[in-house]
Amino acid sequence: MNRLAVLAGTILVGLAGPAAAQTELTMWYHGAGNEVESKLINQIIDDFNASQDDWSVSIESFPQGAYNDSVVAAALAGNLPDILDVDGPVMPNWAWAGYLQPLPIDESLIAEYLPGTKGYWDGKLYSVGLWDAAVAMVTLKSTLEKYDIRTPTLDEPWTAEELGAALATLKDSGDFDYPLDLGMAWTGEWYPYAFSPLLQSFGGDIVDRDTYASAEGKLNGDEAIAFGEWWQSLFEDGMAPGTSQDPADRDNGFNEGKYAISWNGNWAAAGMLEVYGDDLLFLPAPDLGNGPKIGAASWQFGVSAASEHPEGAAAFIEFALQDKYLAAFSDGIGLIPATPGAAAMTENYKEGGPLAVFFELSKQQAVLRPVSPGYVVQAKVFEKAMADIANGADVADTLDAAVDEIDSDIEKNQGYGH
C-alpha cells in the first residue's frame, strides 16, 4: 500500500512538474565588468523570476567593447538569446538586419518616458531604455563670475556670438590651457553623439531625415559648411585641444583646472562634483542658429528575432520598467532615469538634486541620432570628417567626400528599407 502511494505520488509530481516549471529565457547584456550595473540587473532578474511561475531569465554579460560584434556574430551563427540590450542608435540597424522583432509591450507604460529612451523603427517599437544620457557644458560659477560671463539658462542659452565671446575672454585670461574641452580624445561614438547636435544647431545634419536616402545638402549644404568652418576655427584659434588631446587630460583636465569649460556627459558629472561641489555648473548647449541641441538615446532592451517566447521576453522588459528599478539604476550608475516619477526617487535627479538639470536638458534639447540602419556607417564617416576638419582639412571638400561615402553606402544597401 505504501509503495503504491509513493508510486502514485511520484507520477502526480512528475505530471505536475512540467506544468509548473518556468520556461527559461536567455538574456545578453553589455555590462560585464561593471559591478554596480551587474548587481542591479541581477536584482531585477531575481525579482522577476520570483514574481511569477511562467518564465525564468538567465543572463550572460559581455564586455561593452565586444558586445555588438558578439551579437552580430551570434546572429550569423543563429545563436541569439531571447532578450538583447541594444545601443539606441544601433537599434534600427539590428531591426532592419532581422536581429530584433517588434517589442510587444503595452506602450501606455512608456507614455511618460524620455523621448531618447524609446526605440522606434519603421513605425514600430523595438526597444525601450531604463535611462538616457545627456551632454552639457560643464563649468564653474566662480569662473563665470570672475570673467563676468552671463550664465545661460535652458530658456536663454548662449548664442553663437556669446559663446565665441566667452571663449575669447577665457582664452585671453591666460588662466587655462584651453577655454573649451570638446573631448576630442574620446574617439568612436562620442563624435557623432556629442558633435552632430552642434551641426544640427547650425541647421545641418548627418543625413536628410525626410528621406534617409542621401546626405546631400544636409552634410555639405551652406549650414553644414558654416558649421565646419566654425568647428575648424575652434582648433585653429586655440580654443580647444584637437585630436591629439591626451586621453588623460580628457578624463582629468577639467578637474585639474586646465580647461574652463568641458563639453561632457552626465556620466562624468559625479567625479566633477566630488572635486568642485556647489561651484559646478551644468550649462545647456548653445543655440548656434537653429536652436540648442544635444544627443539622446542610450542602452535599451529588445526582443531578439530568434526568440520563440517573445511574450515572455516582453513580460520581463515590462517588469523592468518599474520606477524603482529606473531609480536604482540612476543612483547606481549616474544616468538619467527615464521618467519624472523615477527621477523624483533619485538622489541626483530629484528636484533640487545636483544633476536635475540633465533631466530637463534631455527632455527639452535632446535629438535622436539618425534613426536609420545606415547610421552605423554614417557615424564612422561623420567621425572621420570631424577629425579631418579639426586637423585642418578643407571643409567643403571633406564634407562633400563624406556625403559621397554616405550616399554610396545607402545605395549599396538599397536605401536601408526606408
Added chain:
Amino acid sequence: MAVVTGDSRGLRLAVRYLVLALVGTIFLFPLIFMVMSSFKPTAQLLSDTSSLRAFLPVGDISLDNYFAAFRRAPIGLFVFNSVFITVVTVVASLFLCSLAAFSFVYMNWKGSGLLLSIMLATLIIPFETIAIPLLLFVSRLPWIGLDGLEFGWLNTYRVQIIPWIADALTVFLFVQYFKDLPRELIEAARVEGATWWQIYRRVVMPLAGPVIATAAILKSLKMYNEQYLWPLIVVQDEAHRPIMVGLGYFFQLNVVWGEVMAYLSLITVPVLAFYLILQRAFIASIASTGVKG
C-alpha cells in the same frame, strides 16, 4: 697597427654596456610603468604620466587596484582558460604539424610538393577574411560528447583549440628543420626495417629539440596574447572566455586605469614565467627564424 691597451678595451666595454643598459631600460619602461601604475589610484597615475614618477613606486601606493580587479572580473578563470587553450593547442600542433612536415620531407608521395606550396600560400591570408565563413562552419559542426551527438561548437574550448592546431608556419618550421637532418639517418633506419612511425618517433623527433622549442614558443605567444577576435565571435559564455576578451571588462565609461594595469600585470605573469624558464630557447628561436613573437 693600432695597439689596443687594457684601458681602451675597458672603456669600449663600458660604453657598450652603457648603451645596452640604456636600450634595455627603454624596452623595460612599458613593463615598469605597467607594474608601478598598478599600485596607484587613477588620478595619481594620470598626473604621474608627465614625469619620471610614472616609473617609480611613489605617492599613494596600495594593492587596492588588484583587489578591485579581482572583484571586477574572474581573472583566475580567464588565465586558466588561456593557459589551457594554449597548452592543448601547442601540444597538439607540435604533434600534428611535425607529422605533416615529416610526411612532406621524407615520404615522397605524389603531389606533396604542390600541397606544401598551397599550404604555405595560406600564410598570406589574413584571419579576418575567413573568420565569418569559419564561424558559420563551426556553428554547425557535429560533436559527440558526454550528452551524445550534438551540433554546433560555439561556447566550448574545442572551438578555440581545434581550428588553431594546424598552421602553415609551424609545418614550415618543421619542414625546414627536417630538410637539414642527414638523410643517411633515415635511409639507415629504413634499411634496418623501421616503420615510418618508428623513424618519426625514435629518429627524427629526438633530434628536433630546437625546432620544437621554436615552434612551441611562437605558437604559445600567439595563442596566449593574440586570441581576441575568434573567441569574441564564437564564445558567448563567460566560462570559456580567454584573457584578451576579459580585458574588455575593465573598459567602462570611466576607465579605472590602475585596475587595467593590475589586470595586465597579472596576465603577464604566466608569459614572464614561460619566458624566464625558456629564455635560451626563446632567444635562439628569434635568431633562427627572424620572427618576433
